[in-house]
Amino acid sequence: MTEKLYYISSYIKEFDAIVTECRKTDKGAEIILDKTAFYPEGGGQPCDLGTINGIKVLDVQEKEGEVVHYTAEPIEKNTAVHGIIDWDRRFDLMVQHSGEHLVSGFINRRFGYNNVGFHIGSEMITVDLDGEITKEELRETEIQTNKYILENHKAEILCPTPEELKTLEYRSKKELSGDVRIVRFAGGDTCACCGTHVDTTAEIGFVKLISVQKFHEGVRIEMLSGRRAYEYMTKATDENAKISALLSAKVFETSAAVQRLLDENGQLKFSVSDTENKLINNIASQYNGLDKTIVIEQPDFSPNSIRKLAAALIEQNSGICFVFSGNDNDGYKYALAQKDGDLRSLVKDMNTKLDGRGGGKPFFAQGSLNAAHKDISDFFKSID
Ligand SMILES: [Zn+2]
Numbered sequence: 001m002t003e004k005l006y007y008i009s010s011y012i013k014e015f016d017a018i019v020t021e022c023r024k025t026d027k028g029a030e031i032i033l034d035k036t037a038f039y040p041e042g043g044g045q046p047c048d049l050g051t052i053n054g055i056k057v058l059d060v061q062e063k064e065g066e067v068v069h070y071t072a073e074p075i076e077k078n079t080a081v082h083g084i085i086d087w088d089r090r091f092d093l094m095v096q097h098s099g100e101h102l103v104s105g106f107i108n109r110r111f112g113y114n115n116v117g118f119h120i121g122s123e124m125i126t127v128d129l130d131g132e133i134t135k136e137e138l139r140e141t142e143i144q145t146n147k148y149i150l151e152n153h154k155a156e157i158l159c160p161t162p163e164e165l166k167t168l169e170y171r172s173k174k175e176l177s178g179d180v181r182i183v184r185f186a187g188g189d190t191c192a193c194c195g196t197h198v199d200t201t202a203e204i205g206f207v208k209l210i211s212v213q214k215f216h217e218g219v220r221i222e223m224l225s226g227r228r229a230y231e232y233m234t235k236a237t238d239e240n241a242k243i244s245a246l247l248s249a250k251v252f253e254t255s256a257a258v259q260r261l262l263d264e265n266g267q268l269k270f271s272v273s274d275t276e277n278k279l280i281n282n283i284a285s286q287y288n289g290l291d292k293t294i295v296i297e298q299p300d301f302s303p304n305s306i307r308k309l310a311a312a313l314i315e316q317n318s319g320i321c322f323v324f325s326g327n328d329n330d331g332y333k334y335a336l337a338q339k340d341g342d343l344r345s346l347v348k349d350m351n352t353k354l355d356g357r358g359g360g361k362p363f364f365a366q367g368s369l370n371a372a373h374k375d376i377s378d379f380f381k382s383i384d
Pocket of ligand 1: 043097101191192193194195
């Protein structure tokens with residue numbers, strides 16, 4: 001059994017130990033020490049990284065009481081070693097883990113729901129609940145948790161006897177027996193946990209509950225604590241400041257300014273579409289009762305307007321109608337149609353000769369051509 005220094009104190013950053021076993025593997029080595037401060041992955045908390053005698057530790061897992069350090073290189077048995085854990089990473093994981101306990105504890109007391117899933121990702125922390133809470137309840141949870149954090153409470157680690165455990169109220173994902181480790185923030189949360197935690201809530205700084213959405217039978221909350229929460233808020237503030245400057249709106253009035261812009265944009269789109277419809281009708285009215293091929297080039301027409309004009313033309317003419325828009329550099333969009341016609345072989349021929357793409361129904365094809373204007377004109381002259 002490896003002596004677990006991270007349970008003596010979660011603030012041990014460096015330690016001396018002896019290699020008791022070293023197993024070579026295809027990828028490197030599995031090293032067992034007589035004692036270690038490297039926390040193995042468990043309880044939703046990722047493992048520690050760092051070095052042993054300068055050799056990088058790539059992963060740490062607990063197997064039958066042994067803490068296995070996965071390294072790229074072996075270290076001979078009985079070697080005295082010095083381990084250094086990546087403290088920035090570990091401290092961040094402690095902060096995220098303790099923050100999650102306080103949030104889950106508050107939700108459990110206030111709404112009666114249990115934490116049924118917890119994951120510390122490289123960017124986001126997720127907490128899954130077995131019941132639903134609203135956005136307003138999420139905000140209430142955040143406010144109350146931060147109030148508790150600011151009161152700077154201490155964390156206690158308890159190892160109760162089975163009798164003591166029976167009288168203790170605590171959260172746990174499963175029924176526990178034997179040695180149970182309890183992490184208690186008095187008045188905040190009491191939970192069975194094998195992870196590493198901060199000594200005082202001040203180290204968490206604050207928690208930010210980012211989102212809540214339905215997940216399985218309950219909800220999934222995205223949250224951040226400490227430095228991660230601070231960096232997230234800084235990014236969000238900077239982004240809002242940019243929007244504020246772009247729209248000349250006060251920072252707390254950006255969403256109203258965006259709404260105005262969307263409304264204006266909607267009106268403009270409507271107005272453009274109205275003008276375009278009038279133009280389409282106007283152009284179409286100039287062609288009536290023709291049975292020969294009609295070719296119309298309309299600069300700056302959208303594919304939708306091209307389609308509408310072709311559709312209007314075939315209502316009044318029995319010949320082939322070809323509408324296109326674009327330029328030699330960017331290519332052309334087209335619609336090719338004929339009332340009750342079958343244009344499939346013509347479209348195939350055109351796509352081959354004019355580097356085209358597209359298709360549709362036998363009587364109506366739409367697509368793009370990657371050919372010169374002159375070649376497009378010549379092609380339609382040749383079929384007339
Ligand atoms: Zn925990």
